Amino acid sequence: MRTIYNKIRRVSGNVIMVQAEGVGFGELAMVAAPGGSSLAEVIKIEDNRIFLQVFGGSSGISTGSEVQFLGHGLKVAFSENLLGRVFNGIGEPRDKGPRFTDNLIEITGEPVNPAKRVIPHKMIHTGIPMIDLFNSLVESQKISIFTSAGEPYNALLSRVALQAQVDIILLGGMGVRFDDYLFLKNALEEGGALTRSILFIHTAAEPVAECLMVPDLCLAVAEAFALEGKNVLVLLTDMTNFCDALKEVAISMEQVPANRGYPGDLYSQLAARYEKAVDFEEAGSVTILSVTTMPGNDVTHPVPDNTGYITEGQYYLNNGRIEPFGSLSRLKQLVNKDSREDHRAIMDGMVHLYADYQETLEKKAMGFRMSAWDNKLLDYGTAFERELLDLSVNIPLAAALDRSWQILSACFKPQETGLSSELIDKFWPVNDEKSKVDQDRA
Amino acid sequence: MITDGIIYGINKNMITVEFKGDIRQNEVAHVIIGDQRLKSEVVRIRENLADLQVFEDTKGLKRGDKVEFSGELLTVQLGPGLLGQLFDGLQNPLHKLAEQYGQFLKRGKAVAALSAEQLWLFSPALKPGAVVRAGETLGTVPEALFEHQIMVPFNLTGIYEVVEIADRAEYRVNDKIALLKDGKGNLRPLSMNFFWPVRQAVNIYQERLRPVEPLISQIRIIDTMFPVAKGGTFCIPGPFGAGKTVLQQLTSRNAQVDIVIIAACGERAGEVVETIRQFPQITDPLTGRSLMERTIIVGNTSSMPVAARESSVYTAVTMAEYYRQMGLDVLLLADSTSRWAQAMRERSGRLEEIPGEEAFPAYLESIIASFYERAGLVRLRDGRTGSVTIGGTVSPAGGNFDEPVTQATLKVVGAFHGLSRERSDARHYPAIDPLTSWSRYQSFIGSEQREMIIKLLSRANEIEQMMKVVGEEGTSIADFLIYLKGLFFDGVYLQQNGFDPVDGATSKERQSHVFELLEKIISGYFAFDNKDEARAFFQKLRLSFLNLNSAVWDSDDFSRYENQLAGLISESCQQEEDAIDITNRQAFMEQDFDSTFIRARSTRTLKDGMPLHHGDDYRGEDADDLQ
Ligand SMILES: Nc1ncnc2c1ncn2[C@@H]1O[C@H](COP(=O)(O)OP(=O)(O)O)[C@@H](O)[C@H]1O
């Protein structure tokens, strides 16, 4: 039996300090509190003063509350039996299923040796042209949806999850509303994917700090499956809540904040999680698609800012659609060279023209006369938005490319598109097709 | 005598150790936990307590755990066999770690940087009786493309006599290859490798020289407009996704230097993977050898220990200086220096130092300055020259350049390649903003030409802004033409398709050639009846030019497209013949472009593109010459 300590000398935010001996950094403890005991983690040691982050919050903890150290760090059960199960933020069953105590794996956070990684090369098809054509998603990528409250980001997450050809889905919820949790769970269930999914859900009603372990739990399980050769997709929603919980801990520890209250190691904290995305040389892969809600829809806010510097791109979900500007898949060039020869040129050309269209819109809004060129751009922009940009469009990549050529040929002369003569010779639709599109549009 | 201590406190990767005896600042110590030895470095001493940054995860450490001080500073191993390797921030070879320990980086595992088994064919360069000093060549071994010089260790002071020197034969790096005797008669055996403390610049050379020779990156906007000189420094600040890493990757491939050292500092592991997997397959057209053979990668990526990230840039620059001592031109690319600065910030925070702006330590500026100071062109003691060029990316919070790391860096570098969100959003790559970037170094085009382009671009930009207010109809056709010319030059010359096998790298000859062609268009006089006609013409011109850009240099395609272009130009453009004589034309252009350039220039450039506000604290190569 391990010693129980009850000399709590400090309580501040979710951090308590207790005097104890022989405690390891990062070790877990159980802290007895009136409402039931809560898990805690050692986050600082100073002589015999042990600082603990209490996941259930410090409310009600007394100076005489009992603290029992567990002698190990965070662990998670790992087996096929996890499939189809739902757990809370600290890994306890949320459904009526059994609790697992065997085959526990310790969450070490050991980074993968870069020498053992391979270059990502498999495109994940989503049927969403704004992803497949313009910002291809790649197996083992880490990418975030930058969005704001009220946008259909969870719907987008579940759509990608269901469409993607992966072996296992891990869904981590941090501070999600209960409705959203049910929505996501139902979506997976209806799509027939729940039996290959594992959910770790922390809801908004639960103590804030309990969301801190969600990414680690999900990623540890995902990594274990990947090492067994599985391709795993990890969905994390919403990472901003995770960051806010980190901020709270930092403030309780009286750390000097770096930026708008967030700690200076926010980047490293996020990187430690996102870098778990990997394609193993001789095994499976982990792909991470997360949600980052941007407070005030401001991308320079520390959370989206640091995220953008770590992830391999971001999808801006704004007004219910994935914005062509700013959205970026950094790995797209690894897969779009082998998809179809016109893929890259169409991708760049269409966006260039759409940017010109935006400018024309501005001019138009200011009441300027529209030149012949402006009018072409206006036609183009409208067609682009209706036929590719709209999130309801669900077509394979090849169809999206063909559709792009049709839009171009309906609106421009070949040399106006900035596309190379070689591609134009090969792909420019002949006239009857063009009139067909015209008819379709009419 | 080796000092011991025990852990008193643990705050993430910072531990406080109670010690007895003598220790010194920045010495290496090991925390003993079971059979693991965790490397750490002393960063502060207060009475009998020392603060150590631990280069590993500190999970499970306890108060009272044993710490062994080594008495040695943090060093790297220097000798043949560094080229082509991938190291972590502490110079552990990652491929060897993977062979021995598998997929993950296990805590406390270290491997020597240089293989102890590999044989090297040593040829002595001098005979017994010769007199040598630190840095002088004892002999050579072939390494990749170079005659790797086996030098007298840099830390030997004074003059030595060579007592013995090995015959031409194969040796391992730790075999004895020479025996030296100092003035007092003490003997000193030498092998082919030695250690050097990373935080100390190698400064055994005759003199520092002013960097003048352009370092050709084969990126047009850099070489032509904002060049870098061998031995110079540059920085690439930009918001995320603007193209910093791609720019560095392209530079690491195409730059015309002897050796490239890539310090992947706290960024994505995947980016390192691309390099290590692709470089061995790419043949360097200059040498006909694999690119990997001239490359060293120091990869301390974002999820690897933060303290080792802090030291990784020093590991990289020390190896760069080592090869410079052989008379080679070395390019060090650091991506991203902000992560390095953040590692310092984390350390400073845990030491509870008084924070400066955005919680960075108050000494941030001087540390950044002394890092870039390790770049330079030097004349070695034997008369040859060698250089270290340093280029660092900066990742400013919120993409706003008005933050401590960017500002501190701008004060010390010789060229600024600022990436803009607008340009990258519009996929105008490389997204270097020509209106804010600058360089103090000489380009292969004259400074008047450079100025002319800047004038054109700023005037075009101004007209574009104006058109947003007054509309196209409110713009004169003359102005509209300038706008089109600016757009055109930007589109076909400044922008470059990094992923195109041809367009991705443009040689200096080709740049000169194409630039001349463009000059004709820019300074040419066009008569169009209306704007639509003008626009259509430039669209056509642009298309031909893009075809030209993707045609192999000196190929039939190239001449065909060039002729096509020449045809287009002579059709619509009245060149010198009918236009006034040259000086008049110049005057006409100046008048056209000048109106606002004066303003743009005064905020941007003073001399050779050097920013005006740096005039007061100009501490460039002129000052260095005096050393
Ligand atoms: N020169 C370029 N040519 C084409 N695409 C580019 C270029 N530079 C950047 N990109 C695109 O932008 C993405 C982000 O670039 P990256 O260099 O990773 O940005 P940063 O390092 O600034 O965050 C790349 O993955 C690529 O898709």
Ligand SMILES: [Mg+2]
């Ligand atoms: Mg980058």
